[in-house]
Amino acid sequence: MSNATQDNSRNAANNGVSQNRFGASLESKAQIEDAAILASGSEEGELLNVYRLVPVAPPNDARWEKAPSMGEVVVAARTAGDARIVAAGRELDFLDIDALPGEDMTTAHASAFRDEKAYTVIEIEHGRSGLQRGVLEGMVRVDTIKPSQL
Numbered sequence: 001m002s003n004a005t006q007d008n009s010r011n012a013a014n015n016g017v018s019q020n021r022f023g024a025s026l027e028s029k030a031q032i033e034d035a036a037i038l039a040s041g042s043e044e045g046e047l048l049n050v051y052r053l054v055p056v057a058p059p060n061d062a063r064w065e066k067a068p069s070m071g072e073v074v075v076a077a078r079t080a081g082d083a084r085i086v087a088a089g090r091e092l093d094f095l096d097i098d099a100l101p102g103e104d105m106t107t108a109h110a111s112a113f114r115d116e117k118a119y120t121v122i123e124i125e126h127g128r129s130g131l132q133r134g135v136l137e138g139m140v141r142v143d144t145i146k147p148s149q150l
Contacts, residue, residue, distance in 0.1 A: 073138035
């Protein structure tokens with residue numbers, strides 16, 4: 001149980017409401033921008049691993065209703081978790097086009113590539129040089145989100 005209070009008084013009730021919004025502060029925005037830059041590419045000479053993302057959920061699984069299967073995808077990434085992020089990063093996001101929910105809402109976390117029950121990640125090569133972080137083989141569709149204005 002938390003002993004946090006709204007007015008710093010020990011016996012005051014805490015209603016748990018704050019005026020803060022996730023990602024709205026200058027510090028949060030700077031951290032998000034720094035993370036995007038770090039995640040966007042690889043440094044020259046960086047050793048990357050090659051991973052295959054393979055769909056493991058059956059074709060009639062409800063997971064494919066929210067995000068269709070893209071089949072097998074091969075990516076160059078730093079770790080298995082990073083491989084999921086690289087593949088998901090190639091998908092279209094609500095923020096990229098005029099589509100709902102838009103306005104500060106990302107769908108990057110809803111990708112099937114990020115769901116361990118939809119896709120498994122298999123390392124096929126370790127510590128390879130001369131690669132650029134990204135998708136090496138396979139097709140990541142970008143037509144999964146439709147614009148609100150046709």
